[in-house]
Amino acid sequence: MHQSQDSGLHVWQASGSCSPTGLADGEPIAVDAFRRVFRRHPAGVAVITVSDGAKPVGFTATSLASLSSTPPLVSFGIGRTASSWAAVCTAEHLAVHLLAEDQQELAATFARSGIDRFAPPTAWRPGPYGVPLLEDVPAALVCRKVYDLPAGDHTLVIGQPVHAVEGGTARPLVYLDGQYGSVSR
Template sequence: MAEETFRRVFRKHPAGVAIVTAAGEGGPVGFTATSLASLSSAPPLVSFGVGRRASSWATVCAAEFVAVHLLETDQQQLATVFARSGADRFAPPTSWRTGPHGVPLLDDVSAVMVCRKVYDLPAGDHTLVIGQPVYAREGAAARPLVYLDGRYGSVSR
């Protein structure tokens, strides 16, 4: 299948929007991910992909712990900042603090999980990361941010 055909097919598939963060020697890093998946419940495992050309790739792959943040529908701007190449993602107005295991935690998100990385798997132009949550914090009832056909949107109940 051609790459463009593959991309067109997946533009029709809605995906939840998350931000993955990690601590690095040069400071915190993070990126917007639409590949987050619940992989297993016993033991709890999550997976996500990080592009090998992404500025955060080396830090995420070297990290022992990462944080996965689930976004609310009104956090499109935050998702855009963390998706933009070259942006200072942790500068104001981004509100964050250092959390368990030294990972950067974003404030006011729907939920966050700090995960111990258990596996990195090269997968095409990405690395598939599998993590085991060791800490979680939930916010109020979620109105999740989703990505469909190149745009952000929401899901109503």
């Protein structure tokens, strides 16, 4: 293993390359075992919203990650069978909303299928680039979508924040072992 330097960035490389190597040979672990392991991993809860041109679209995500600080980038995954998938994949901009511990019902609303997730009591307004912005969330980022990457049965979406909305401080909503909860500070 060696270190390369390019324009001030340090990249660790195993064999002179940092390109994708593909999936591992052999059988992966069983889906049930994979899910059981990740049920033990607490995840922050976010709602992702986009406009499909005619109406607002959104879903609950627990896969949100801060990917890079220079430049700022975030990532999340969305299942390709999700009702929001087509709108997210065609959108140029999206909003990422971080939820507070008292917003469990909002998270549950955006996780339900077959309902109008933006109907009352959901409070929202059009934001920059026409992206739907949820009201009363602790923080939100409006992002320009820069990359979609197929990954198994999901698509990994990478966005570059172009606008921040900072609300009040609140304990974050987390998801652990199939339930919503919070963490203390």
